[in-house]
Amino acid sequence: MEWFLENSVLRALILGLIPALATSLGGLIGLIGVRGREVHLDVGLGFSAGVMTVTAFTSLLLPAIELGGVFLTTLGFLTGVLVVVLLNRIIPHEHLMKGYEGPVSMKNKIKHVWLVVLAILIHNLPEGLAVGGSSSIGLSMGLITAVAIGVQDIPEGFVVSFPLAVAGRSKRTALAISVLSGLSETVMAVIAALLSTGSTSLLVFTLSLAAGSMIYVVSHEVIPETHRHGHESLSTTGFILGFILMLWLESLLG
Template identity: 45%
Template sequence: MNLALKGILYSLVAGLATTLGALPFMAMKKGISRRTLDILLGFAAGVMLAATAFSLVVPSIELGGPLRFVIGFTLGAIFVDIMDKLAPHEHLIKGYEGPLEHSKVSKIWLFVIAITLHNFPEGMAVGVGAFTTEALVIAMAIGVQNIPEGAAVMASLVGAGYKPTRALRISFLTGMVEVVGGLLGAILISVVRPLLPYAMAFAGGAMLFVISDEVVPETHSGGFERASTYSLIFGFIVMALLDNILG
C-alpha cells in the first residue's frame, strides 16, 4: 500500500475510535460523574504519554539523531502553545481560554476548537508514523486513547444539555480532525522525506504539551487526583505493552 494512503487510512480509523467511545452514551439523559470523567481522561493521558515516548521520541532520535529530535520536539510544543493562546476555545473543565474577545463565537464551537487543537497533532503523528515501522503501534495508540476521550466528550456534552444525537455528531467531527492532521502529515513526508524525524518529534512535543498543560491539570482539579493518576499509570502500562507486542 502507498505509505501516504496508509497514513490517511490509519488516521481515519483512529479518528473513528472517538465515535466508538461516544456510542455507548447515546441512551444517556445526563452526564457522568466528575470522578469517572477524570478516570477516563487520565487513562487517555497515560496512553498518549507512552505513545509519545516509545513511538515518537525514540524513533525520531534513531532516525535523525538528538539534534533533529530537540528541534522538532521543541517546535511542536511551541506551536501548540501559540495556538492555545491565539485560538479562542473552551475546555471540558477549565472553561474558556484564549483571547478575551470571544462573545461572537458560540460555546459549542469554542469546545470544538479546543478538541481540534488536541487532536490535530495526534492525527499528524499517525500520518507521519505510516512511514516508519511504528505505523500500526502509533495508530493503535491514538485509537485506544480516543475511545475514553470520545466517551468523555459525549458524556460532557449530554451533561451540558445537548441532545445525544447532536453530541454524537460533534464527537464524530472532533475525531475527523485527526484525518486532517494525518492527511497533512502524510503528504508532507511524501514530498519531503528527510523531514520525517523532525515531524515525529514535532508531533511528540505537541502531544506532550497537551498532556501537561491541559489534560493532567484538568483531571487534578476536581478532587480525584489519585484516581486520575492511577488511571494514567494504567493507560501507560497498556500502551507500553501494546508497543512491545506490536512493535
C-alpha cells in the same frame, strides 16, 4: 495490498480512520452513560495521558532520534510545544471543563458549540500528526500508534459527548462533535504523511513536532484537568493503566 504497503499517504488515511472510529464509539458510550459521574471523566483522561506519554517516546521521539539525530529531534519537539502554545493564544476555544481560552475580545462572538469544536481540533492536532508520522516509517509502527491513539480516544470521545449530554445539548449535536473530533485526527494524519514524503529530515521533524505538542497537551491540559476535582489517586491509576497498556501494545504489535 502492495500499493497500500508502499503508499504512505494512503496508509496514513486508512490508519487514521482507526482513532476516528474509536472517538465516535466513545461518543456513543458518553450518550448512553449520561448518568455517569465526574470521576469517570478524570479516570478516562488519566488513562489517555498515560497512553499519550508512552506513544510520544516509543513511537515518535526514539524513531526520530534514530533517523535524524538528537539536534533535529529537539528542534522539532520545541516547535511542537510552541505551535500548541500559539494556537491556544490565537484561536478562541473553550474546553468543556477548563473553560474559555484565547483572545478575550472573541469570547462572546462565537457560539459555545463552535468554541468547543475548536478546542477539540487543537487537542487532536498532535494525535493526528503522530499517526501520520509513524505511518510514514512503516505499517507496523503506524498500526501500533493508530491502535494506541484509538484506545485512548474512546475515553476522549466519552469526555466530549458526556458533558454536552448532561448540559442538555442535543444528543445528535454531541455525537456529531465526537465524530468531527475523530475525523480531524484522520485529516492531520494525512497532512503529516504528505509532509514526511520524500524527505527523512521532514519525517524526523514531523515525528518530533507531534511528540512535543502531545507532551505539552498532556502536561498543560490533560493531567491538570484530572486533578481539579479531588480524584487524583483514581486518575493516576488511570494514567498507570494507560501507560502499561501502551507498553504491552508496543511489545506485542512491534
